[in-house]
Amino acid sequence: MNNGFNRRRRNAISGLAYLLCVLATIIALIPLMLILFYVISQGAPALNLDFLTQLPKPVGETGGGMGNAIVGSLMLIGIAAVVGLPLGVLAGTYLAEFRSPRLSWTVRLLADILSGVPSIIIGVFVYTLLVLTMKHFSALAGGVALAILMLPTVARTTEEMLRMVPDTLREASLALGIPRWRTIVSIIIKTAGGGIITGIMLALARIAGETAPLLFTALSSRTWPTGLDKPVASLPVQIYTYAISPYEDWHQQAWAGSLVLVIMVLLLSVGSKLYFGRKMRSVR
């Protein structure tokens, strides 16, 4: 039999495929390292207390910060959470607990589709819906746009987490004569709480970095936020404005802003994963 050569050839091909896969993984990690390196090395020197607490200075004056944008971002995320979280959690509950096959299938599919709609289109949508009717840009419009973006994620994670709760728990509770809605609210949702919170934090991390839907809903501002019906600055939009400006010290500030934003987003997403990981282990 002349199989020795053939076998060696096949092993060589397999080894080559292995090497290519390792190479692909390494190549993919390079941009991540580069981005983190630049954000830290360019951003850290410009980052100080003034940057976090001061208003932006007019062009030409050095110093100043993005304090208003940081507060504005928190405000927008807050509005989005108030609008989007109850809707998302309740919609997820409906999908998991009241199973009417056809409607659930439709809602689930539409939620997946909604999460794939480009965020800039959500911005245009909210503009035609709220900004045109209220006749001015506002923090409220920006928050609603972000809420729409987080709604499908929150609904789908809630659904998946509720489905992981064993049916025996539901049956035990119902058998004790506890009404269905109490069973869901105080037993099922409470049991799945850790997972739902993780999903919520991931959704918040995603919308914290969104820029496109805010460009023509919350717009921007160079002063502290004054109200829900006024335009408001946000960290991502401020970074964008500064990045495409021709001024060197604004570029510095854009890097510092990116560092703050990346830290915020990573804390939310990494934190939620670690939290959830521990939660899962303790369940097991």
Added chain:
Amino acid sequence: MSFINNLRDKFRRAPRPARERLGDTLFRIIAFLAAATIVLIIALLVIQLFRGAIPSIREFGAGFLSSTEWDPGNDLYGAWPFIYGTLVSSLLALLMAVPLSLGIAIFLSQFAPRWLRSPLGFIVELLAAIPSVVYGLWGIFVLAPFLGETVEPFFSGHLGSIPIFAGPVYGVGLFSAAVVLAVMILPTISAISRESMLNVPRDLKEAAQALGATPWETIRMSVLPLARPGIIGAVILGLGRALGETMAVTMVIGNRPEASASIFAPAYTIASVIANEFAEVTAGLHMAALIELALILLAITLLLNLLARLLVQQTGARAARGKDKRA
């Protein structure tokens, strides 16, 4: 759960306290309304964009899609340069991202030692968490100058006679946008493909191994064919993300409404022109044209997402069926 429902149906006539029934009904209605909001949003989205686009549809008709004129000064609008820029930048990005993502997915699901899998997967997911405006910032100040000084002159110097590499290089342009997009969609494609490769039943792999297949042959003959619908779904989802990506692209594509053959030339995408011009117009044909562009992008991404979801669902279902058969 169905056991309980059956019991409920059987004893439906048994009296239950009125308060309990009221609570259940109320809760059900509230949850239903929340779920219906999602349906309502999609419906309103389509209606609002369509209504906003009507003036432009009336004025330009189907010619809007093919016209290359974008001249707000004379109120003339055509979508072709933007459609071209959007499609070409996204397809170029796919060309770079798909082989890399498949390599990562295969490595993470088949080759990597167990202790390395979850930390590596986690790091790749970090790429997905970085906001797009930060990618854009890195794109303008680091990546585009780098590509403009090294990679692009090399190609246009040696292969400049081929139209796609011809012409002056600026750094900003289709190619830079495609590279940034490729980095951004890589985590999406690799995560979902890895998932569908992990879904392939273990006994199929073991069967191939028992027949003497090498690791790569096992992957090629038993893992990849079964994971294929999921992988295709992942690629389509990545494409959808690339088509709609706004900030990073706007910052590096050069924003010039021209459909030129060279991949190093500045271009423009649908999402970018909306980002740049929408806040400044207040009404009239210009706004209607921008909304019609949004409607076109929405139509493309809706179709792609629908297709991708159905494909991904299909692999999940097939894997589940495979498991049932064994039981």
